[in-house]
Amino acid sequence: MATDPPSAAFSLSARALLPLVAPSLAVGVAAALVLVGVSTVADELKDVLWKTLPGALGIGAYSSLWVIVMLTATGLAVGVVVRQVHGHAGPDPATTGLVDEPLPAGVVPGLLVVTGLALAGGVSLGPENPITASNIALAYWLGRKVAPTVPAALWVALAAAGTIGALFGTPVAAALVLSETLATRPGPGSLWDKLFGPLIAAGAGALTTVLLDRPTFDLDLPPYPGNSWGDLLAALVITPVAAALGMAAVYAFPYAHALFRRIGHPVLALTAGGLVLGLLGTLGGQLTLFKGLDQVKTLAADPDGWSAGSFALMTVVKLAAMTTAAACGFRGGRIFPAVFVGVALGLCAHALVPAVQPTLGVVCGVLGVLLALTRQGWLSLFTAAVLAADVNVLPLLCVAALPAWLIVTGRPQMQLHQDGTSLR
DSSP states (O other), rough: OOOOOHHHHHHHHHHHHHHHHHHHHHHHHHHHHHHHHHHHHHHHHIIIIIHHHHHHOOOOTTHHHHHHHHHHHHHHHHHHHHHGGGGGOOOOGOOOOOOOOOOOOGGHHHHHHHHHHHHHOSSSSSSSHHHHHHHHHHHHHHHHHHHHTSSHHHHHHHHHHHHHHHHHHHHHHHHHHHHHHTTSOSSSSOOHHHHHHHHHHHHHHHHHHHHHOOOOOOOOOOOOOOOOHHHHHHHHHHHHHHHHHHHHHHHHHHHHHHHHHHHHHHHHHHHHHHHHHHHHHHHHHHHSSSSSSHHHHHHOOOOTTHHHHHHHHHHHHHHHHHHHHHEEEEEEHHHHHHHHHHHHHHHHHHHHHSSSHHHHHHHHHHHHHHHHHHHOOHHHHHHHHHHHHHHGHHHHHHHHHHHHHHTTTOOSSOOTTTTSOOOO
8 A cells, every 4th residue: 555755744744733833832922921920910019018018017027917917808809809800700719720621701800810919918829720721711712713713622722831831931841731631632643743832832931931030940959969778768758748748638628618618708708718828827937928939949948947847837837728728719729839838848857857868858748749739740740850950869759659649549639529529
């Protein structure tokens, strides 16, 4: 049977993929601009709320009184916006994941406003979920107007990839996340064909963010000296323990959600949630506030600067704050606060057993917590490895991920059905 020569097959594939270049670039850049814009406004508002205003009032910026007042006021403000804006800032965040179906475009303004308020007000959630949802909604809305015959799945994939690339400052994270969903999606072409457009969007989003904001996940941890049998034992203990701790939050999540749902009114539920977050913030200290990315750099800069008890307290408080914030209705993601939990847990292990190298403890703690809270294996491995900026930890992480995965697989996820029961 006659077959096409290799050059003809390649040419046909190229003709099919080239039209994706322009829209992928546009979506990736736009996704990054939305992220940078919201983050910049939130940072400016954060300075006003946590520096300018308490200074003018003669109150300590991170005093117990101010932390409780600010978190409660943030809950009230977010609740009012959720109650009043068109679309109520999207569905219940407890029922949403990182990449979902497109929301109506009219929901986006309110969703971005409540996201910015939560980021500025000290809520223990990151921007990843609402920014991804907003970019997907906008890309789908504009894409359907410009090219109505293009499948919705393409716009979802491009917007998700562009946002994840922008969040991590590299397209690799987006490729790893999407490879878990695109590999089994029906359609012509290999996995790399399916990733062609999303990788362009992710690269454009990452490069835009790097040029404008210069994000980095490098914690400047102590250099990892290399693998040893003791390190293998530590990794096989810390990672499953971290996964089990994350699963404790997963199992508590539907009960916390039910408690706040019983309040009934979003303004009251979010105000009550803000008050709980303020009390937790006074217990755990200022490092347990906000999304956690800047705070983990403070922890990593001085691995021996706190006792094991202090690290353990910050671990538990941050995990409880993230669970509370997600359960009561704040819009936000759980990846960045989960990284803080993992870093604090890993440094707690180092403080308890000094023979545990701090970098190893951190990456294993992050890996276990992320596996429990996201169920994204590749993303968890990537995030843990990039924190160390050392490929020598990869063999240990790959081995340690296996027992941790046995703990989390097949069990409830930190996402709920509409009736309040956990996804599996």
